[in-house]
Amino acid sequence: MxxxxxxxxxxxxxxxxxxxxxxxxxxxxxxxxxxxxxxxxxxxxxxxxxxxxxxxxxxxxxxxxxxxxxxxxxxxxxxxxxxxxxxxxxxRFLPQQMDEAAVGAAVAEAVAATGATSVKDMGGVMAALKAKYAGQMDFAKASAAVKKALS
CATH class of the missing domain: 1.10.1510.10 (Uncharacterised protein YqeY/AIM41, N-terminal domain)
Known part of the structure; x- marks a missing residue:
């Protein structure tokens, strides 16, 4: 499409x-x-x-x-x-970008869904985010949010 x-x-x-x-x-x-x-x-x-x-x-x-x-x-x-x-x-071809609150909620959901408990599990959480939210969030900012959530 x-x-x-x-x-x-x-x-x-x-x-x-x-x-x-x-x-x-x-x-x-x-x-x-x-x-x-x-x-x-x-x-x-x-x-x-x-x-x-x-x-x-x-x-x-x-x-x-x-x-x-x-x-x-x-x-x-x-x-x-x-x-x-x-x-x-x-x-113009990208979907609407998520704001910080939505990114935080998505990170929390991905951490819960993957069962991540430490920074070592960060790769799995990021993979889940990329699969579900491709084009909708800045993954550099999401990475920092994941690191903060897991530490």
Missing amino acids: LRDKLNEALKEAMRARDTATLGTVRLILAKLKEVDIAARTETSREGVADDRILSMLQTMIKQRNESVALYEKGGRPELAAKEKAEIVVIE
Whole structure:
């Protein structure tokens, strides 16, 4: 379904002659094709699932945020503005992000569901969160919340 939304956004950007959106959606689709090819096996030629696409989009946003910081530090505001514009376009395809209270509740639920008792069990809790909330939460913040809950 997300793949269809991306293709439709590409067509809309072409019709509207929105070059900024068009370029960003093309970048997303190129990265998606790369991920699809990497995930191929001898028996399966299917594309990756939506949760993997959401993860890819979050990675793209993280990369752009890092670039913005570097560009601003290097005195290149025009390049930072371009990266920020790409972030806005990419975020259109992500579901609504969870607030801190919702992340805390999800962490507590995942800790209870996995039976985690110490920081050693953190990997299982994070795996459960990623499976259930892909694209909906910042897993760096969730990781800190899990660590706090388990210590």
